[in-house]
Amino acid sequence: MxxxxxxxxxxxxxxxxxxxxxxxxxxxxxxxxxxxxxxxxxxxxxxxxxxxxxxxxxxxxxxxxxxxxxxxxxxxxxxxxxxxxxxDFDVRGGFPKERARTTVLFVEGKTDSKFFKGVFKKLFEFRESRSPPGNLRFIEKVFERDNFDLLKREDGVHLAIIPSEGNSGVIRNLGNFLRAMDVFGFNVDRIGVAVDIDEDEKNAIASIEGTLSGFGYEKSDYVYLVGETEVVPLFIGLPFRDELIDWKKPTVEELMLHLLAKEGLLERVRPGLRALNENLGRKLKPKDVMYLALSAYGHWGNLEGFYELFVMRSRFKNLKAILREAGLMAGLERLAFWEGKGGTFRAGQV
Structure with missing residues (x-):
């Protein structure tokens, strides 16, 4: 056919x-x-x-x-x-040739999307936008569904944050997106891929490099270059230890747990954590903690909204400290076209 x-x-x-x-x-x-x-x-x-x-x-x-x-x-x-x-890609092509400095960030799910949305708004001065540039027009309808997030900064930099249904979805979307750029003749400057490292960071690296192998990529210290597009990996993995919390694998939730602790909210809800722990007869899952924290914080929206709100209202220095410790700051700055100095970017260890 x-x-x-x-x-x-x-x-x-x-x-x-x-x-x-x-x-x-x-x-x-x-x-x-x-x-x-x-x-x-x-x-x-x-x-x-x-x-x-x-x-x-x-x-x-x-x-x-x-x-x-x-x-x-x-x-x-x-x-x-x-x-x-x-x-929701418009596979008929015919996209405007307008060009703007543009980043697309693929993340695992909606809570991840709202976490990173809060980070880019808080640290890098982005604001929400409803007007995609020509090189993002192919998914314009998606932004209208409040499913994906489109941000823009005053200097004209655009950022699209796209949930992708798990680690495998992030890698799938990366490969398909690069293929679509080649076929339909459009370009974005940077593509971020935020993945959990699970037990082995080498596997996360291998999955990205395996996808890029069909595109003739080059590797610098901490980014991959495919044609004119930089692919910037963000590997999520910052263990969180607490006697009441059953932490098992790296996710954005662990970054939120660290932020809750630094902001003092975790200690505020600790009596509730102990009571729930005794009632359930087991350690609490990170999501259990999030719902208790959401209630204590006085946020009556959904969990995604709480992630964004709490990140936005957190102390600047606390948020940056956690992202630096997680090895994410330099990659985030790269995606944001930010000139500040970040922490160690873990992909540099590839």
Missing amino acids: RVVTGKDYEKFVEEGAIPFPECGKNREELVEFVKNLRGDETIVTSSLELLELIASAFKNGEENVLVYSESGKQLTLKEVYELRKYL
């Missing part, structure tokens, strides 16, 4: 492709059309709905591809399926 999109599609029609007339077709008609495909056709279309249906039906097999006629390059339909599902 080949699906052709982009404005230079005429040559494919001359070769016998099927130009699909999207106008006036409802979803049932599109579904029926896809059901009747054999899998050896070439379809020309500008319908996102039809592209999604075809990608879902033919996502298996390297021979099933989307061809972007303006560049002559192609994505597998599996990549198209994942770009649509996880990034």
